[in-house]
Amino acid sequence: MLSNSIHYSEPLFRPPSEARALILQTTIGCSWNRCAFCEMYTSKKFHIRKEEDVFKEIDSLSSYSTQIRKVFLADGNAMVLSYDKLMRIIEKLNSSFPNINRISAYALPKDLSSKTHDELVSLANAGLKLLYTGIETGDDELLKIISKGETYNSTVDALVKARQSGLKLSVMILNGLGGKRFTTQHAQNSAKAVNAIGPEYLSTLVLSFPYGVDHYKNKFAGDFMEMSKMELISEMGEFIGNLELNNTIFRSDHASNYLVLKGILNRDKDKLLTDIFRVLKNQDPSELRLEWMRGL
């Protein structure tokens, strides 16, 4: 949207659900930029854009002012900005676009823990409605191996704090992240983390290897054994089987997923597990972890 009016620093990423939003780069790259599986911003040196340049860009869109309803603050983690800076940008957006009804951004847990509860409440009240966080896994061993820079506790504490401040959350888990060796602990501890957070939205993506599996293995500080499609789907069964949620919208429909799964959790949990079971039932059981199938 409006891409001709803004000069973007490429590559540019946004969540699929922000397809109709104005994408506004307030930062360039990711302030962490060390996760073993992620190549999104490796070509960019992280920096915070000058506020005057961001404001000029907003002013350049004045002829679209009434059409802009959603704004996504890019790049990798705009929530790294200080509270004061974020608030000035949100106030500028509110005064420039009278019909705006949602501002969103990617956030790392550490970006949230560095802000007070009252600051997060003020940002939510000013119009910051939705944060996207790649939890990736709730397993401490795996978080360390992939250099996520977070732990189970740091992730859960920060995201619970955000929810208690009135911010909505969309969280992502990475299917296959730890390979065969870590699959059970990854699935179980990821479900435990998501249960503790209780996000409004949950999605899963499948680990991909844009530079080849050996490139990932070199960055993975452990023994990585790539999983088959059926093992990946079985891991989804273990993950979903351990979820205990109340009204979370779940989507596993990114292009990377081999099996499209959608529903409200826990309402649709049995149906999702049955869908997975149907795919797996004719497979060699020795290849699969079937604990989650008990009770189906």
Ligand code: SF4
């Ligand atoms: S924090 Fe997010 S954007 Fe940054 S390197 Fe990790 S996965 Fe990539």
